Amino acid sequence: MPQTLAQWLQNSPLPKSEARMLLQQATGLSRAQLITRDGNILAADIQTTLDALAARRLQGEPMAYILGSREFYGRPFAVTPAVLIPRPETEHLVEAALAHLPPGGKVWDLGTGSGAVAVTIALERPDARVRASDISRAALAVAAQNAQALGATIEFAHGSWFAVDRPSECGSYDVIVSNPPYIEAGDAHLTQGDLRFEPQHALTDFSDGLSCIRTLVENAPQYLKHSGRLMVEHGFNQGAAAREIFTGSGFKEVVTLVDLAGLDRITCGQW
Numbered sequence: 621m622p623q624t625l626a627q628w629l630q631n632s633p634l635p636k637s638e639a640r641m642l643l644q645q646a647t648g649l650s651r652a653q654l655i656t657r658d659g660n661i662l663a664a665d666i667q668t669t670l671d672a673l674a675a676r677r678l679q680g681e682p683m684a685y686i687l688g689s690r691e692f693y694g695r696p697f698a699v700t701p702a703v704l705i706p707r708p709e710t711e712h713l714v715e716a717a718l719a720h721l722p723p724g725g726k727v728w729d730l731g732t733g734s735g736a737v738a739v740t741i742a743l744e745r746p747d748a749r750v751r752a753s754d755i756s757r758a759a760l761a762v763a764a765q766n767a768q769a770l771g772a773t774i775e776f777a778h779g780s781w782f783a784v785d786r787p788s789e790c791g792s793y794d795v796i797v798s799n800p801p802y803i804e805a806g807d808a809h810l811t812q813g814d815l816r817f818e819p820q821h822a823l824t825d826f827s828d829g830l831s832c833i834r835t836l837v838e839n840a841p842q843y844l845k846h847s848g849r850l851m852v853e854h855g856f857n858q859g860a861a862a863r864e865i866f867t868g869s870g871f872k873e874v875v876t877l878v879d880l881a882g883l884d885r886i887t888c889g890q891w
């Protein structure tokens with residue numbers, strides 16, 4: 621039975637805001653056009669596409685993967701299942717980096733994923749020199765696509781943490797940032813909600829949740845300038861442990877910043 625756009629929206633079991641976004645995606649209409657044309661009949665092929673998108677959402681797949689995009693710091697970032705979906709709390713990591721970046725400063729974002737952090741820093745501070753790396757080539761392709769689409773200049777490198785395929789100048793970075801995988805192995809959240817659709821290696825270290833933070837803290841000093849800063853995102857219950865790792869390695873002025881929910885989220889230290 622052919623339906624009008626309004627009827628499809630009415631009949632969809634999805635929340636109306638999500639149903640509307642999927643309708644925009646399948647028809648290519650803007651939000652305003654959707655309203656003025658809601659009496660139009662849905663073409664059969666578009667309805668097939670639309671029903672397939674709705675079925676994915678009903679299976680629990682995150683909207684960001686279905687739409688292929690998520691907003692971060694006010695800009696649209698392409699996302700695929702090869703990358704973690706950018707989270708609002710990670711915007712604090714960007715703010716912390718921006719606050720400590722001197723004019724013409726150098727930044728390295730390790731485990732860049734979609735490139736949300738690196739690309740945002742590069743766009744907010746065109747004077748900065750930004751490097752981004754990841755162990756996943758598929759993630760680097762998404763990050764490069766975002767850099768190009770948003771007009772950011774980033775130097776990309778491939779590899780695990782500091783072991784990348786392009787030489788990294790020792791003692792030259794003002795800021796090193798990372799949103800590493802920090803969920804403990806076996807945490808029930810990994811198999812629930814949005815997280816079960818995301819790359820597991822971007823979420824968990826398959827260990828105690830702190831191993832990547834240790835790797836970052838132990839190796840960053842080699843690449844930081846004197847008085848440069850390392851800033852790392854972590855779980856709400858990892859603040860004390862993160863501060864201990866930072867101070868134990870000789871970082872000064874170690875502080876944990878809270879997210880909008882008031883939860884420990886980012887630990888920073890000065891070298």
Ligand code: GLN
Nearest residue numbers: 799800801802803822823
């Ligand atoms: N903040 C994410 C979550 O708990 C985890 C992101 C990460 O491991 N870097 O949903």
